[in-house]
Amino acid sequence: MRYVLAVMKANFYLYIHELKNNRGFAFFMLFWPYLIAFFLFGLGTMLGSIEEYSVRMNIANPILYILASSSIMLSSISIVDNVAGELLRHRWIGTLAYIVSSPPRLIIYAIAGPIPSTMFSSFISLTSILPAVLYFEGLLGGLKLFLILMFIYLAMVPLIGLAVVVGGLSLVVREESNVAGFLTPFILLVSGVFYPQTILPYVLQLIGKAFPLVYVVEATKILATYHYPPLNMLYPLIGILIGMSILYNLFTTPGMFLVEKKVLERGVYEE
16 A cells, blocks of 8 residues: 555656646646637537537536536546556656566556546646636536536546556557557547537447446536436446446456566567
8 A cells, every 4th residue: 555655646746746847738727628618619609509509419508518528528538648648658768667677566557656646637627617617507516516526536447447458558569659549539539528429320329338438428418407416317327437447447457467467578678
């Protein structure tokens, strides 16, 4: 446990100092959800009306949904990139051999390390839209935003499992940009973040059900439809995410042990 806490602390310390040294990135992390929402709203009004979007998405409050889904998109990208990218970063800067040979297992670096930064970035992304949500929905909107954040944290656990597998696979096949760069846009495509998932081919709809983000989107739609959060409709989604967390991470652990073995066999990956 002390290794886990030490790795988490070190990773979060590095992340905070990266934000301090790159204030432009910190600024856009706060305002990027608004930029995406304004872009979608402007594009939508050119192609139709906000009322039509509300009907097609089957939601009552499209403004709340667009703002929340923008933050969900950024959070999911952050989760996958931080977890999968952490392994690749060590590979690129030449520290992977030191990570593998250090006392903590590679799986600790892969899973525990990025957790604080991903939780923090998701929290900042959601709270950045809090003023707008409070304006449109009042204090009840703040409660809905908190529930969405909790769903993102629940979805983070199986997403971390998927990202660890992708990061490990990238190390093994040595195709970092192709494997890691493909996962995030594909998840966003099949999850129907900004459009009804029903417009996708049936096969892609089934594949989308295997990704936790689709259930976060479903919970957000429910919260954007009902004035008072219907907890009885959210409980099944919570159960699904918990089940996916257990199932996905059961497969992640032996997979990471196999990756660790391959990395030890190949050393520093020098040709």
